Amino acid sequence: GNSVTQMEGPVTLSEEAFLTINCTYTATGYPSLFWYVQYPGEGLQLLLKATKADDKGSNKGFEATYRKETTSFHLEKGSVQVSDSAVYFCALRLTSGTYKYIFGTGTRLKVLA
Amino acid sequence: DTAVSQTPKYLVTQMGNDKSIKCEQNLGHDTMYWYKQDSKKFLKIMFSYNNKELIINETVPNRFSPKSPDKAHLNLHINSLELGDSAVYFCASSQDITTGELFFGEGSRLTVL
Numbered sequence: 001g002n003s004v005t006q007m008e009g010p011v012t013l014s015e016e017a018f019l020t021i022n023c024t025y026t027a028t029g030y031p032s033l034f035w036y037v038q039y040p041g042e043g044l045q046l047l048l049k050a051t052k053a054d055d056k057g058s059n060k061g062f063e064a065t066y067r068k069e070t071t072s073f074h075l076e077k078g079s080v081q082v083s084d085s086a087v088y089f090c091a092l093r094l095t096s097g098t099y100k101y102i103f104g105t106g107t108r109l110k111v112l113a
Numbered sequence: 114d115t116a117v118s119q120t121p122k123y124l125v126t127q128m129g130n131d132k133s134i135k136c137e138q139n140l141g142h143d144t145m146y147w148y149k150q151d152s153k154k155f156l157k158i159m160f161s162y163n164n165k166e167l168i169i170n171e172t173v174p175n176r177f178s179p180k181s182p183d184k185a186h187l188n189l190h191i192n193s194l195e196l197g198d199s200a201v202y203f204c205a206s207s208q209d210i211t212t213g214e215l216f217f218g219e220g221s222r223l224t225v226l
């Protein structure tokens with residue numbers, strides 16, 4: 001079946017540390033891949049996306065590359081800030097049938113000053 | 114001007130009651146969704162409507178009934194509330210069913226006592 005697996009949190013880092021949150025997926029066809037971020041008390045919002053193999057999505061210093069050979073879409077940031085503390089969701093969108101979105105379980109990031 | 118708005122933001126009620134959550138989007142999108150987020154932040158699709166037509170209906174108890182009076186509105190009615198219904202319910206929309214990011218509302222936190 002279709003699924004998204006991301007690393008369990010919480011992830012606790014000091015400010016300016018390097019961030020990696022792993023995400024792998026299983027899907028039929030060629031899904032679109034996304035990272036969404038949820039700040040406390042808010043809904044999810046799109047952070048970045050990639051729609052085909054080798055595409056790199058980037059936004060606000062975050063990057064992720066669509067790796068078809070390893071079925072992965074790992075999120076990275078070179079230097080995190082306290083304001084990056086949030087829950088990060090990896091997701092895929094099927095590109096046929098119901099075009100359903102499937103979300104990972106979320107990874108909580110806490111950045112300490 | 115809020116893109117996806119849902120009301121109420123908080124709802125506390127007794128077991129066995131019936132309640133509704135309303136959602137409206139002013140983005141001109143064709144597709145709307147209801148998601149349920151549990152206490153561990155796991156996000157699960159419940160329903161999806163495209164131009165007022167039900168597209169996705171996951172394995173949700175039939176106590177949950179969505180209603181879309183027009184493509185800008187998608188309401189969720191819940192009958193005979195149970196303790197396990199306590200969660201945050203998110204409404205979302207996307208430009209159409211095949212592409213595009215999801216735009217989420219701020220969530221409605223339902224607590225069943």
